Amino acid sequence: MTEYIKDIPLWDRLRSTDKPIVLYGMGNGADMIIEVLDSIGVQYRDVFASDGFVRGHSFHGKKVLTYSEIKEKYGDFITLMTFAVHDAPTLERVKEMSAECEFYSPTVPIAGKGLFTFDYLKEHNGDFDRAYNILCDEKSKSDFTDVLNFKISGKTDYLFRSMYEKERLYEDILHLSDEEVIVDLGAYDGDTIREFLSVTGGKYKKIYAFEPDEKNFRKLTRKTEALDNIERYNLGAWDKKETLFFAKKGARSSRKDEYGIPVNFDSVDNVVKDEVTFLKMDIEGAEAKALDGAGETIKKYLPKLYVCAYHRNEDMYVLPQKIKDIDSRYNVFFRHHPYIPAWESNFYAVINGNK
Numbered sequence: 001m002t003e004y005i006k007d008i009p010l011w012d013r014l015r016s017t018d019k020p021i022v023l024y025g026m027g028n029g030a031d032m033i034i035e036v037l038d039s040i041g042v043q044y045r046d047v048f049a050s051d052g053f054v055r056g057h058s059f060h061g062k063k064v065l066t067y068s069e070i071k072e073k074y075g076d077f078i079t080l081m082t083f084a085v086h087d088a089p090t091l092e093r094v095k096e097m098s099a100e101c102e103f104y105s106p107t108v109p110i111a112g113k114g115l116f117t118f119d120y121l122k123e124h125n126g127d128f129d130r131a132y133n134i135l136c137d138e139k140s141k142s143d144f145t146d147v148l149n150f151k152i153s154g155k156t157d158y159l160f161r162s163m164y165e166k167e168r169l170y171e172d173i174l175h176l177s178d179e180e181v182i183v184d185l186g187a188y189d190g191d192t193i194r195e196f197l198s199v200t201g202g203k204y205k206k207i208y209a210f211e212p213d214e215k216n217f218r219k220l221t222r223k224t225e226a227l228d229n230i231e232r233y234n235l236g237a238w239d240k241k242e243t244l245f246f247a248k249k250g251a252r253s254s255r256k257d258e259y260g261i262p263v264n265f266d267s268v269d270n271v272v273k274d275e276v277t278f279l280k281m282d283i284e285g286a287e288a289k290a291l292d293g294a295g296e297t298i299k300k301y302l303p304k305l306y307v308c309a310y311h312r313n314e315d316m317y318v319l320p321q322k323i324k325d326i327d328s329r330y331n332v333f334f335r336h337h338p339y340i341p342a343w344e345s346n347f348y349a350v351i352n353g354n355k
Contacts, residue, residue, distance in 0.1 A: 001128035002121055004145040009118045010104055010154035011040055020045040020077045022070055026059045030082035032108045046070060081105045086339040094156055094340060104154030105341045111285025112312040116151040120313060131317040134324055140334040147342050162336045170199045173333055173348050174304050178203030183268060183276050185237040185290055186283040187211040189219035208272050212236030212263045237283050238265035239293035267293025276303045285311035291322045298326050305349040310342055323349050
């Protein structure tokens with residue numbers, strides 16, 4: 001896949017520039033990017049927020065400026081966006097800012113360790129090539145290379161070029177019916193259940209919802225209480241029954257941490273004793289383990305698969321191979337939905353003749 005990379009890797013660009021570097025946004029994402037900058041010996045000058053969000057506060061000892069103040073102070077500068085966006089107005093604003101200054105959205109891992117660098121891509125070049133060749137249509141292959149280019153370069157143009165509206169996914173690939181038996185791994189507060197039901201007109205056969213975080217599970221229970229024939233499990237999805245540990249509670253991105261809070265995990269094969277027609281996984285880096293733990297169910301029922309591919313560096317090549325290893329008849333698609341950075345980059349799989 002290295003032959004598809006078109007730009008200078010972002011971290012190399014930052015090491016070599018004489019331009020002032022500024023951070024757009026605050027919070028956990030900015031903390032992670034600052035940690036990376038420190039590790040490669042790169043300094044940032046200032047932090048700014050959108051003009052309407054600046055309230056005279058500071059971040060890491062620096063006064064938070066407005067974008068207007070940054071432009072006046074520096075003129076020519078590099079912006080590193082430190083947060084995720086998916087709403088249309090903010091995405092449009094990112095386009096505008098990208099036209100006004102040198103603008104990047106760095107990729108830092110959500111789960112696992114290590115940066116997604118050109119060296120990482122070279123090290124796993126054969127793995128990425130095999131994943132690329134598994135993909136069953138030209139749109140998937142084009143989007144796959146665009147997302148890789150984005151992860152290496154940080155340039156948002158690659159994501160804007162590949163963005164694919166969720167509505168088209170259900171029309172073009174998944175074709176959900178009103179007879180689905182849905183297994184939702186990482187159900188959060190029922191948000192994707194609501195998304196699925198908006199497609200099926202609120203009709204379905206049965207729903208199994210897994211959510212490991214207690215606070216999120218309470219939200220899920222409350223927000224799905226009007227639904228019939230739904231089974232909710234305060235469990236994480238894994239390859240076997242096991243107690244693991246979560247870093248925090250109540251967040252959209254709750255994830256495993258050996259020093260965190262004990263949480264029960266189990267496999268789909270152990271828990272779901274029923275036909276499954278649609279299996280969704282958005283489980284903060286546990287997708288590979290959960291596929292292993294759902295292997296028998298998938299082999300038996302050949303459900304439609306919706307597997308998120310953006311939590312770990314290796315997800316882009318490990319997950320499609322696992323799907324094909326379970327059953328080689330699966331057609332595997334890759335799509336990136338409107339989001340910066342490359343969150344909501346997912347694999348979708350359906351059996352030949354059922355797409």
